Amino acid sequence: MGRSKGGLSTKIHALVDALGNPLDFILTPGQAHDLEGADALLPDMAAEALLADKAFDADNRVIEPLLARGKSFVIPPKSNRKLQRDFDREAYKARHLIENFFCKLKEYRAIATRYDKTARTFLAAIHLAAAIIWLD
Template sequence: MTRRYALRDDQWARIETFLPGRKGHVGMTARNNRLFVEAVIYRYRTGIPWRDLPERFGDFRIVHLRHSRWSKTGVWERIFNALAQDADNEYAMIDSTIVRAHQHSAGAKGGIDKQAIGRSRGGLSTKIHVTVDALGNPTGFHLTPGQAHDLEGADVLLEDTQGQTIIADKGYDAQERLVQPLKDKGKAVVIPSRSNRKQHRTYDKHLYKARHLVENFFARLKQYRAIATRYDKTAINFLGAIHLAAAVVWLI
């Protein structure tokens, strides 16, 4: 069996204690947690439909159902948050990226807006908002419809940020909504002013160059083909997959 998309033994050892149904855990014992986790990684890394999962992973319907359950109950997010405790909070960088949502992603309960899918001239899309630490490792995520403003993600992700210095591009130049509240919390802000501002804010141009780290993370995240293109109908399943992929980044 190929190990290309599988976890190494040392990587598995770092996360297995966070999983439900582990040996010695109260309640029902899950059968082969590792095979299931690697099945989900394989599916999102390759971008194949669930029904095309190799037979070695078992019934694809059970794998998909279990992934949905773990996404809903926050298992993937807890794994990610546990690993992200090691973040270097000297700096925090925030940005967003838009991913195309496949036509099959529409149709979930509540409509596309409820599932963080937007409709624009380019078709259906979802915007992934992310914060990374001073080393470029992910620390938080938020999903919105593709047409949403970047500040909608910042409102959520920067509210309780541990980063001491916030670095972002000029799309986050909102003095009253973002910049001043951050300064009031004692944060340093490295955000260039929009060109149409009458009075431009000074910022550390050398430190601003570190913002490429968040772009590097997006490049790594989009190696997962089922994240680079969204096929999930529900936002909670898509976000669960993002948390798992980000956890793998922490494990590398």
């Protein structure tokens, strides 16, 4: 799971599969916390494991719901976590796939610059670009 700022006022939150292919997206205001994307995308996540960065190290909103559904996670703990936990550093290396997806997505100038005026048309452009990325 990952997020990227598109333009000045919108964040794109995305799930990708184990090959880095896009699966799902939502948009939030640029100032929204990354966990808003997790709240929307994780309940429908079909994968058995989640790889995410430190921003998603939240017991109540991410980790406990995943464990309750029998899913695993690879999320580095935040440095201010009271009880530090270990994580699979080798598996975490695959998280570059989400970053690679965002790099591919931002090759489309209209997305990188948030050309569209409305969230609806911006999201449509993201879906179109994602379909092209899937076909590559």
